[in-house]
Amino acid sequence: MKLIFAIINSDDAYAVTSNLTQSGFSVTKLATTGGFLRTGNTTVITGVEDDKVDDVLKIIEKHSKRRKQMIPTSAEMGTNYYPSVPVEVTVGGAIVFITPVDRFEKI
Secondary structure (H helix, E strand, O other): OEEEEEEEHHHHHHHHHHHHHOOOOOEEEEEEEOOOOEEEEEEEEEEEEEEHHHHHHHHHHHOOOEEEEEEOEEEEEEEEEEEOOOEEEEEOOOOEEEEEOOOOOOO
């Protein structure tokens, strides 16, 4: 058995979780915050048998799309502030961690 943690963009959370659930996987969803952009993410957790890991990864990949986004930045020199200059960054996709499970029990 494997435990899968997938950190996805909050914009993709509904599509990922609903498709995992429709495919018969139990899902726990946590609201999390990313470090770089400090924006909302969703961490999806599911436990699956080893032979189902690829099925879960396909669903996550299909519904976690990368996209371009403009974010404001501000430059500062001493006491003078300069207007923010937007920078284009890529957001979305997924970061997935897969760990082995030594023991699993429903209580």
